[in-house]
Amino acid sequence: IASSVVGIDLFEHIRNMMYTTVPAWILTVILFWMFSGQTTSADLSQVTILQGQLIDSGLVHGYSVLPFVILVGLALFRVNAIYTIICTIAAALIITYVHSSPSFGQLGGYLFAGYAPAESLELGEVGGMLSRGGVQSMFFTQAIVILALSLGGLLTALGILPALLSGIKDTLTTSGRAIFAAAMSALSINVLIGEQYLSILLSGTAFRSTFERLHLHPKNLSRTIEDAGTVINPLVPWSVCGVFISQALGVPVLDYLPYAFFCYLSLL
Template identity: 35%
Template sequence: MAVFGDKMSPLSDSTNLASAIAGSDLFAHIKNMMWSTIPSFIVSLVLFWVLGNSSNQMSAAKIAHTTAILNQHFVISWWALLPIILMFACAWKHIPAIPTLFINILVTVGMIFFQNPHESLKSLTTLIGEGFVAHTSDAAVNALLSRGGITSMMATVSLIIVTLSLGGILMKFNVVQVAMEPLVKHLRKPGSLVTTTIFSGIGINLFVGEQYLSVILPGKAFKPAFSRIGLAPLALSRVLEDGGSVINYLIPWGVAGSFAASTLGVPVLHFLPFAFFSLFSPVFSILSGFTGIGLKKSAPQN
């Protein structure tokens, strides 16, 4: 679900990046991604349902115990859904990502002060920086809720900075464009072009390990080819997501992969066989390239 949200949310950095690199409208890009996203999501749900029915499930008593702990220590109300509802409303109105984030931050902070009138601004900034620490009687609940704040993400941020620095060098000296140019000239069919672009994104993920670069570098290298054979920018932006954004979660040294592994406490190679959405997204995108289903076209350019 997290990868699905990262791919389809108008607030997602990778989603905004893919549409910007390809030159497509953000919300049209999100709508167009459904051609590969929905089939991948359905297949994932079916496989998880099969696996869930064949394995031991959490007992109802454990769920009731966790719920009781949460109700005992926290105020759980429908008002907590207000920021989420507001986010969907902003997306419906096609409000850009940054204003949407600021609106939700202001509303959430207002809700905090409304619920806790004695909360100080200093304690709130400390909470944002260092994160919330739960002190309940259940260790599992404490571990679930005590995930750290902004400072806990600095390792991931530093990894992004380092890999983007490498990407800047590759872009400055046109390494990817020069390496791909002989191949790009011979790509004249949508199926082969889509497949090559996807595998290029996968290769960038393996070589560099950075989600942004797996979108930027193939996007810049193959954009002229998409235009030449009459494929619209929407086709390119979707392919960049299917071969770049979602694959980074499967790379142990990738930014998204390392973040997921540290958050879940599970090595990437252990959950990789079960990351069905990431595995099937490029498959359905390649099928779209060869069948033409959902593949947006434009007037070819010479």
């Protein structure tokens, strides 16, 4: 999203992101290592049980990794992202059909309601994990996305957000000020609306002309709004990412927020 908003190549954007994400990742690993304390021998019996249940499910095969291989291969050849996603989904559907020969109705059911293992298999916790997925499980998150985008559209149509952003554009006379303002804009929209894509779209559109005026390459803008928009969204309890992560992990946002070092460090 960030690369398309400012008009640069996706892979150029990814390479430029490494200047912030790699140091942030290394520092995050160091911090987690420091906070982990003394390590002791762990009981891996539960892992062995989960491994056995996965094998019993009949879903673990070497060719299961083929869609991922296709994804990486098409990405390396810089194939359009939409075509890459379509090819990956098609490969996964073909493998599913060859492996278990489901009817088209069952395939549609997998896409809508998710996969459900046979009741005769006693898969324990693994059965619960495999039963997740499908469009049906995303309805609540999708509702949050729609509401967030609706609020953002309303604030934009009423001229509130454009007025706030345009009010500071005349004071941006240096590179430092422009980058800081773009980052704070993306962060503020995340907190106000709770939608990461909207924070990228609005900030990227508003500050693109400013970066051009200051002779800053657009990749600097895309990296800034990515570091201050995408990774900050999981830290907002009412955001799309915050709601999804807290539901998936069963951990409230405010509980994991102090330990989300990567999110803070990417912004810094």
